[in-house]
Amino acid sequence: MDRLDALKLFIRIVDGGSFAAAAREIGVGQPAVSKQIASLERYLGAQLVRRTSRSMTLTEAGQSVYEAGLRIIGDFSELESSVERGQTSPGGLVRISVAPVFGRLYVVPHLPALFARYPHLSVDLSATERTVNLVEEGFDVSIKNGQVADSSMISRHLASSPIVVVATPAYLEKHGRPERPKDLDRHSCVIFAPMHEPRIWRFQGIDGPDLHVPSGSFRTGDAEQIRAAVLAHMGLVQAPGWLFAQEIASGAVISVLPDFAPAPLPIHAVHPSGRQLPNKTRVFIDFVSEILAADQGPAFVSIGV
Numbered sequence: 001m002d003r004l005d006a007l008k009l010f011i012r013i014v015d016g017g018s019f020a021a022a023a024r025e026i027g028v029g030q031p032a033v034s035k036q037i038a039s040l041e042r043y044l045g046a047q048l049v050r051r052t053s054r055s056m057t058l059t060e061a062g063q064s065v066y067e068a069g070l071r072i073i074g075d076f077s078e079l080e081s082s083v084e085r086g087q088t089s090p091g092g093l094v095r096i097s098v099a100p101v102f103g104r105l106y107v108v109p110h111l112p113a114l115f116a117r118y119p120h121l122s123v124d125l126s127a128t129e130r131t132v133n134l135v136e137e138g139f140d141v142s143i144k145n146g147q148v149a150d151s152s153m154i155s156r157h158l159a160s161s162p163i164v165v166v167a168t169p170a171y172l173e174k175h176g177r178p179e180r181p182k183d184l185d186r187h188s189c190v191i192f193a194p195m196h197e198p199r200i201w202r203f204q205g206i207d208g209p210d211l212h213v214p215s216g217s218f219r220t221g222d223a224e225q226i227r228a229a230v231l232a233h234m235g236l237v238q239a240p241g242w243l244f245a246q247e248i249a250s251g252a253v254i255s256v257l258p259d260f261a262p263a264p265l266p267i268h269a270v271h272p273s274g275r276q277l278p279n280k281t282r283v284f285i286d287f288v289s290e291i292l293a294a295d296q297g298p299a300f301v302s303i304g305v
Contacts, residue, residue: 037049097143106299158267163263198213202238
């Protein structure tokens with residue numbers, strides 16, 4: 001039995017939901033499929049599926065083999081494609097998860113340069129604010145803002161973004177400029193509420209940490225709407241500098257309370273552990289790191305700051 005073919009067959013069975021469906025797809029009898037999977041189970045020393053007359057479920061070992069198999073088959077397909085093209089540069093499809101506004105501002109505009117450097121590379125970008133399961137959903141890498149809590153993932157620190165409080169000149173001219181965090185009690189805030197609860201604003205000063213629960217007429221869990229509300233003069237917001245870097249540089253918004261800014265927000269590239277990082281993923285992560293390192297100032301600060 002060819003182990004790679006058996007692994008491909010097992011993945012086909014899981015994806016199709018039954019031994020019979022996989023047998024029809026490859027044009028063989030169901031007993032032949034059952035025999036190959038039984039042989040694979042003997043080789044691995046573990047039961048992969050539980051079968052009844054009406055259903056099929058994966059065992060815990062079967063789920064692990066399925067997830068690992070997807071990566072193995074994907075890497076082998078990339079290798080085959082590279083050899084067939086006679087290419088020496090990385091190629092293949094990189095599946096990426098990224099926050100929508102971050103992707104729009106700092107990933108998509110730079111993709112032409114990435115493709116010029118690696119002409120055999122392609123990108124499938126999923127823009128979402130939710131936390132994705134990289135393994136179960138088939139992503140190669142996620143670009144995440146903030147600390148990485150999942151110890152089963154490998155993360156690389158790409159950059160840090162200063163935390164700023166900003167408002168438009170028109171808003172500050174009408175309502176005044178806060179000089180200390182406690183002054184925010186008299187101001188309207190644009191509230192970021194990703195889980196329908198206001199995200200607390202954090203400050204750091206000579207007297208230690210300070211917290212502020214923002215209040216205002218508008219709250220949203222969407223960063224694009226945060227930008228729109230601030231630029232519509234609806235109030236102040238605390239946000240990573242990258243979200244308003246262009247407006248800070250142009251003067252469209254003004255940063256206030258800089259002496260009370262908390263520690264910068266780290267930005268990581270996160271990918272599954274347990275295997276060597278494919279070249280296609282590595283070069284994408286390296287490229288994003290280059291982009292952020294070249295955009296110092298309002299958006300990002302050097303790693304370690």
